[in-house]
Amino acid sequence: MTKEEIMNDVNIYCGYNISDSRRAHHLVRARQVYYVLCREFTNSTYAQLGKMPNSSGGFRYMNHGSVLSSVNLFDIDKEKYKMYNDLYNKLRWYYIGFKHPYFKFETFNQEDYSDDLITTRNHIRKDLNTLVSLKTKI
Helix, strand or coil: CCHHHHHHHHHHHHCCCCCCCCCCHHHHHHHHHHHHHHHHHCCCCHHHHHEEECCCCCEEECCHHHHHHHHHHHHHHHHHCHHHHHHHHHHHHHHHHHHCCCCCHHHCCHHHCCHHHHHHHHHHHHHHHHHHHHHHHC
16 A cells, blocks of 8 residues: 555545645645555655645645644544544545455444444445445546
8 A cells, every 4th residue: 555545545535636735624634634544554754745746746745743743633633524534434444455355344244233333334335336446447
């Protein structure tokens, strides 16, 4: 798993380019999800995460302290901004399944879970299928 793959998935799911230099709220929160996922699934440093390719072919640089602050604030902000917490959880489950090919949703015993969890599992499966189909079209 590379940080470029994670950036591409966040861009696809959100519908905009998170390497844009603007500090609009929706871009800042999506970048926050990107940083947290990269710290969890790659060996990238904060400084490496701050260097993001942009659409003009150059790079967008952020100080490592800004990236660190963004990662630290994620736990506080995730209750306030549920959409971005959902994005993080959906992509995280996708990557866990990607890293561990033996993880399958079908292996859960449905009798052990409430109807709410089964419904949530089905929604996640649908979102993951959508994400996989979007990745194959690119």
